[in-house]
Amino acid sequence: MQNYCFFFIPANFLVFFFKKFLINFAYQNSPGIQFFPTDITINKLRKENNRHSKLTLLLAVMLTSLAGVLICGCSTGIEGTKRIRMSKDDMKLLVKTDEQNLASSISGTPLSQWKQGKEFIATSDRSLYVFEPSDMGSEQGDIKGDTLRFSGIENVKTPDLKEECVILFVNGNRPLRYRTGKTEAEAMAEIYSSKLPLLSDIELIDRWREKITGMTLWTRSNLWYDTNGNRTGGLKFEKVTVEDVLPTTGDFPMKVKIKDGNGKEAYMNMNYTSDLADSRDFAALFYLDDPKKKYPQISDEIWNLIKQSRIGLGMTKEECRLSLGNPDELDAGHNTSHTMDIWQYTNGTYLIFSDGILTRFRQ
Numbered sequence: 001m002q003n004y005c006f007f008f009i010p011a012n013f014l015v016f017f018f019k020k021f022l023i024n025f026a027y028q029n030s031p032g033i034q035f036f037p038t039d040i041t042i043n044k045l046r047k048e049n050n051r052h053s054k055l056t057l058l059l060a061v062m063l064t065s066l067a068g069v070l071i072c073g074c075s076t077g078i079e080g081t082k083r084i085r086m087s088k089d090d091m092k093l094l095v096k097t098d099e100q101n102l103a104s105s106i107s108g109t110p111l112s113q114w115k116q117g118k119e120f121i122a123t124s125d126r127s128l129y130v131f132e133p134s135d136m137g138s139e140q141g142d143i144k145g146d147t148l149r150f151s152g153i154e155n156v157k158t159p160d161l162k163e164e165c166v167i168l169f170v171n172g173n174r175p176l177r178y179r180t181g182k183t184e185a186e187a188m189a190e191i192y193s194s195k196l197p198l199l200s201d202i203e204l205i206d207r208w209r210e211k212i213t214g215m216t217l218w219t220r221s222n223l224w225y226d227t228n229g230n231r232t233g234g235l236k237f238e239k240v241t242v243e244d245v246l247p248t249t250g251d252f253p254m255k256v257k258i259k260d261g262n263g264k265e266a267y268m269n270m271n272y273t274s275d276l277a278d279s280r281d282f283a284a285l286f287y288l289d290d291p292k293k294k295y296p297q298i299s300d301e302i303w304n305l306i307k308q309s310r311i312g313l314g315m316t317k318e319e320c321r322l323s324l325g326n327p328d329e330l331d332a333g334h335n336t337s338h339t340m341d342i343w344q345y346t347n348g349t350y351l352i353f354s355d356g357i358l359t360r361f362r363q
Helices: 011-028 042-046 051-072 088-093 098-104 125-130 184-190 202-212 300-307 317-324
Strands: 119-122 147-157 163-171 174-179 199-201 216-219 239-247 254-260 265-270 329-334 339-344 350-354 357-362
Touching (some): 147 184
Antiparallel strands (some): 119 199, 147 163, 339 350, 350 357
């Protein structure tokens, strides 16, 4: 799988003579400068006061260094290949899908557009640690599931006498203060309702509910949960109907209630966007159309493996991507006769392709 090539002419030998050639050439072609013999040193050259000669010398040294790099490095193995050249098919897969376009049409609102009374759900007792320590009081830890309401902003002086914008909330009669670490102008433009840690934006969840409730979708993930938050038997590429979108009190801001063709109800936890720590956003959970119709060339045997998130020898990169998702790392190269690709996933799974066909893997 690896193939390396070596130069048998010592690289230092070639660089030495190439340097002498460049320096001689530089000074022979510099007007008004006396020609120096080939054994001249850099220190002697630096004594010249002519500005043109200094610039020419600098160019010669730069070209010499570049030549040394080009001469000394040569490898055609995968491990030595730093540049990844993606195929046209791979590039197509980077284009936004219809699911991603739908998700990007529903986004959080900037602080500048918040109205007094805007509501958030505290998803965890840890939500209290988002606010100033003085807000904890004797009720520390008792906040999960509470509704917090935005009440305004104020500017405070920091110890270094800079101004900082503080977002004010109330939990019942209890005031809470969120330090932004930004000026008012920065906070107004950069703080979004979807980016507040451990808080769910109720207005944003309502917009998701209006958008997708009643839609027929196909699941992209088998991470289905029951009403108690426990994993239940789920399937990828299963046709389902969306019944509701609800806030959660867990690691995700909302959950989508679904029902399959057999009447089984379940929930799928979902993020607002894919730029959070766990990118379980809409596009990672659902298809808008039956995916099997998009891939008529995939046999039923391979499709059954894909539905189970499994892979097998002989599968294409497209089939493996459907089964496991996009790899976390890609390496590309070639041996004497084949183009090689290595896909790696954070869970330890790796795949090796030869000319686009899976030839080795660990799952």
